[in-house]
Amino acid sequence: xxxxxxxxxxxxxxxxxxxxxxxxxxxxxxxxxxxxxxxxxxxxxxxxxxxxxxxxxxxxxxxxxxx
Numbered sequence: 772x773x774x775x776x777x778x779x780x781x782x783x784x785x786x787x788x789x790x791x792x793x794x795x796x797x798x799x800x801x802x803x804x805x806x807x808x809x810x811x812x813x814x815x816x817x818x819x820x821x822x823x824x825x826x827x828x829x830x831x832x833x834x835x836x837x838x
Contacts (some may be wrong), residue, residue, distance in 0.1 A: 785811050804825070808821050809821050
């Protein structure tokens with residue numbers, strides 16, 4: 772009935788927020804790492820250079836380190 776429909780809607784919203792939070796973290800940490808490195812290490816020629824060099828030298832682990 773109506774309670775089941777409400778529970779289904781709340782579950783869907785909860786799942787959507789959980790996925791959104793996970794994606795935000797997965798994208799946010801690497802971009803924050805790149806931003807900090809560009810600001811503090813002057814040898815990068817831009818965002819793509821920083822991303823390429825970080826990936827080449829440290830692979831995925833560096834992009835998910837907290838700064």
